[in-house]
Amino acid sequence: MTVLSDYTAALAQPRLDPAPTRYDELVGADGALRPAWRPLLDVALRLTAGDLARVDTDIRHALADDGVTYAAPGRGVEPWRLDPVPLVLDADEWTGLEVALAQRAELLDAVVADLYGPRTLLRDGVLPAPLVLGHSGYVRVMARASAADPHPLLLTATDLGRTGDGEWRVLADRAQAPSGLGYAMQNRRVISRVLPELYRQASPHRLAPFFHALRSSLLQAAPGDPASPRVVVLSPGPHSETAFDQAFLASTLGFPLVQGGDLVVRDGAVWMRVFEHLERVHVILRRVDAAWSDPLELRAGSRLGVAGLSEAVRRGTVRVVNGLGAGVVENPGLLPYLPAAAQHLLGEDLRLDSVPTWWCGDEANRRTVLGRLDELEVRRIDGGRVGGGRDALRKRIEAEPHLYVGQQPLPLSQAPTFGRGPGAVGAGGAGDLLEAYAPASGAVTPGSVTLRTFTLLHGSSYRPMVGALATVRERHDGLQAARSVSKDVWVLKRDAADPDQHLAHQLQPAYTDASAAVLPRTLDDLYWFGRYVERAEDTLRLVLTAHALAEDYRTRPFSSGGASLAVAWKALHDLCPPGRPVRFDDPAVREELFGDRLDAEFHAVLLDSDRAGGVAQSVAALRACAQGVRDQLSADAWRAFASVERSAAVLATSRHSHQVEEAGGRMLNGVLALTGVVANMMRDPGWHMIGAGRSLERVLQVARLLRSTVVERRGLDTDRRVLNAVLGSTESVVTHRRRHRGYVKVGSVLELLLLDPANPRSVVSALADLRGHLAAMPASTGSTRSERLLDELGERVESVDVRALVALGGARRPHLDHFLADLVAETARLSDAIEALHFPAGPGPRSFAQLLPRGAGSDDLLVEAGGDG
Structure with missing residues (x-):
């Protein structure tokens, strides 16, 4: 079967x-x-x-x-x-539900408009005042005539569940900042690809026309009928619960994905910071909760919103979707009062019933809830479920009854x-890493x-x-x-010829000529994207080089080859410090390192996300940067990330030594694929900033690698192997071999990696690339601090005498050590100057996790309301 x-x-x-x-x-x-x-x-x-x-x-x-x-x-x-x-679901069943959902959205829109306008629902006693005014979603600063919006809700979401007899019931309404549209479309894209026969047989309504309609509605929502309205998607940031959903929506609709720091209010209007000028914003599709949207009039200290946004809304210079204060209708205590509100505002019977709910602010309802605590779920009107025993629940309800409701769990379908x-x-x-790939x-x-x-x-x-x-x-x-x-x-469609989403006769979205904008915050993310992709690549090459040495010399720790392996490990520890120093000159440490601990150390550098500078940490940081600019990257970038993560998942399940080389090689291929994605981007400021980040990080990585490996003298055989390892980890073996016929010495390696303009891995070449990328930035003038520092650094590197660098002072090369230390320090200072010029000024944003309590900025997609029976 x-x-x-x-x-x-x-x-x-x-x-x-x-x-x-x-x-x-x-x-x-x-x-x-x-x-x-x-x-x-x-x-x-x-x-x-x-x-x-x-x-x-x-x-x-x-x-x-x-x-x-x-x-x-x-x-x-x-x-x-x-x-x-x-x-x-078939067409007959959906038709009735569709009518009821349209009526419910119209009712919720009318409720919000009334509560912030004439307030007849409160005046006539249809809704209890403590229920509305005691809810955190009611934004009092918007309850004035100047802020009146006849249709504050442009997009709503309703969570549904079925009863045992198959009738739909409303579990919750979502009007604050409804999430999930992007996930719904992504689900459709994937299922249609992996089950093509079943999908073609079913031929369900396609979802794309709904997104076209959403784009058209947002453009038409612009106040004042501008010729080219600017619409933006306001996100809490890449650490939001539904960050993918927000970025997907922005990318699909073709609107910039912005954060609070990207916007500013000037002269009563909202503007977007674009380099050194401002562009007017007409519509904001908001995914930040209202309380966090304006630190001036709402939640003080919030970095998620825009200071003065409430005033701009009141002046009518910007349309916020959904309107500030729309979250008031997410109050579960409103559910039993909505049928009366429908009669009051629409003159209609409410078609869609809600899960049975009792608001404890009403004395009779409170007695009902207190008498049925064992079978009802208790919820706060502005929060989730309330746990605890009967006595604790009773005390909470009796202390502040207007803040609680009791709901009858449904035996969901x-x-x-x-x-x-x-x-x-x-x-x-490790299970979280493996889950996406395990059979x-x-x-x-x-x-x-x-x-x-x-x-x-x-x-x-x-x-x-x-x-x-x-x-x-x-x-x-x-x-x-x-x-x-x-x-x-x-x-399913009733007839195959039915138009998708019933929108065949609707106008296509209006054409707009709003130019693409690259924000300073976006440049910040792209700059660090370039730095982390270079860091991950260089660390992976060093791991593969060290592993090759380990395969040859792990059983001979006190040979010259073993000494070269210890140098490679010291370089890895210098670039990826493990948290505690390791003395490689200690014979006991070396013997332990070359034993069972060796493969564990390789795994730690590749897989431990807490290992500073390690591959896992670099890739995680790289992905976080990419998430912040997801609307500007192609889908190929995420396939490259997936390739890296699959390789890491395989390595996490194996302790065989050969898997380090195989998995590390595949991870390197994935990182190189990201480089290929960047190569196909438009040559705009964002692309130049990625290139600037890569070039600067390459200078740092080469300088730090050379300082860890070449400064000390260890003997001819050991030094020769170390130099070959350095060339291998910088992808310069073939070039050096062609020029010097396999004869390796310190001077030739330094010449190639520091001063050769034809070698893209050299410091001189990286500085030249960096100069070109910075010159292409709009804020560059040729005389900015970052350009001056870069010119000084380039002149110093180009004028260095390699013969002086290789000169020995005992067992070390002090001139080389001093030069490389200065190179690292000056490059770090250059990075600070680049950030100060091209990225947002002022104090850095707070950690999203510190700022945002559970639920702020997005709503849970995993529905809790109504229970599971």
Whole structure:
């Protein structure tokens, strides 16, 4: 039998557990497939466990290749998880839901407009004042006529779950800064590639037209009807829970991804800092919570927002989407009052019921909640679930009843999910690295489903996206897993000729001539991108060189070859300090190092993210820089990162010595692929800043390597091997051999690596490249401090006498040591000057983790509201 046949047969078996009846998204109560799945019968029922295992592996590789991540609260950045079995809905079922979602978005928009405008809902007692005014999402500075917006909600999200009889219920509304659209589109891209036959058979509504409509709506939202409106996506930063989602959205829509420091308010309007001038911003698609959006009038000290933004909104010079204060309708205490609000504002019955909810600010409701604490979930009106025993919950509710609600958990519907097995979920440590690449071994089991739907104000009406983002909570052996997995949602067409998203007759997005902008913060990230990619490459080459020496001399620690290996290790320790100094001249240390500890040290340099200057740390920092400019990098960059991470994952599972060379070589290929990605970028200031970072880091790496290896004299045989290792780690062996016919000496190596302008690995060549990159920057004048320092440094290097550098003073070369030390120090000073001129001025931003409490700046995609039964 195939997996879906097995799943259907398992559901038909009688059950002894008392769990409430759950609606199954695949199989009906009569044991037959749901109508939505019947057109897919031929293809779907042929899927075997092996097929799904292959598809699951392809999915994880595809997501890794695209760099799709999610920073789960409390767990840090993790690979995005996508189940291979889609959630399929037919056209008849979706039509009714679509109407109800459009009505709900219209109602929420009217509620926000009323609460910040005439406030008739409060005046007429439709909504209790303590419920609204006691919610942190109510932004009082926007409750004035000058800030009135007839349609404050352009994009809303609604989280849904099914009851046992298959009826949809609202679990939560998302209006603050709805997230998940990017993940939904990414899920569709991946599933359509890995299950092409099933996707073609289903032919669900494509999602791309919804993104076209979103872009058009944002452009049309600009106040004052400018000729070329500037729209930006305001992000909390690359450490946000949904950083990928934000960057994906910005890239897909073609709008700059900015952070608070990239914007400034001048003369009552919002401007974007672009080099040494400002560009007017008309629309801000906000992914920062309102409380953090303006440190002047809202949360003091926030670095995530823009000082004066509230005033600009009140003046009508900028449109913020969604409006500041929209988060007030995310209050779960509003759910039982929305039917009355619908009658009051729309004159209609509310079509979509919510999960049963009781607001404790009402005395009768409070008695109900206190009497049912064992069966209800208690939540704060502006937060998540509240834990603790009955007595603790009772005390909290009685102390501040208006801040709490009780909700009836729903027996959410279930859907077939290809599980990974309990051991693969929440493994932590090395398990997080391996999860994206380990082969799957699970089976198809039921998991509880929630749905996030999206609705857009397009033209004069609200249009739900025909599709959604589903989240499934996996369960293994009756236990709920530590993590959840997403599903692609397919809404089938009633007729194959139906237009996707019902938008065939809508106008295409308006053309705008807003030029691409490279922000100073972006230049900062790109500069360090260049530095880290060079650092990772140079460290990997040194590891491979040291490993080659180890393969020859690890059993002969006191030979000249063993001495050269110790020098290579000293260089690695100088460039990648392990946290405690190691005395390589100590025979006991050397003997221990050449024993079992040797491979462990190679693994540490390659895999330990806490090893300063190590490959893992450099790649992690490189990826963080790339995440900050994700909207400007091609997808090839993320495939290169995935190649590096796959190689690291393989090495993490093996302690065989040969794997160091194999995995290190593949990691080097991945880093070199990033260099190829950069080579194909537009020759704009961002590209020049990457080149500047690479050139400067190359100078530092060569100087530090030479200082660790060549300054001391150790004997002819040892020095010869050390010099060959230096040439190998700087990719200069072939050039030196061609020029000097294999005869290696200190002077020829220094000439090649310091002074040869034809050698791209030389210091002189790197400084020349750096000079060209800086000259191309708009802020450069030819006489800036960074250019002056660079000229002085170049002149000093070019005028150095190699014969003086190689002169011995005892067992050392003091002139060379002094020259290289000065070269490192002057290069570091040059870097500071570059940053001061080309990057944002003022104090650096605070750590996002320090500034942002859980939930600020984004909302959880893994729905908690409504429970799981």
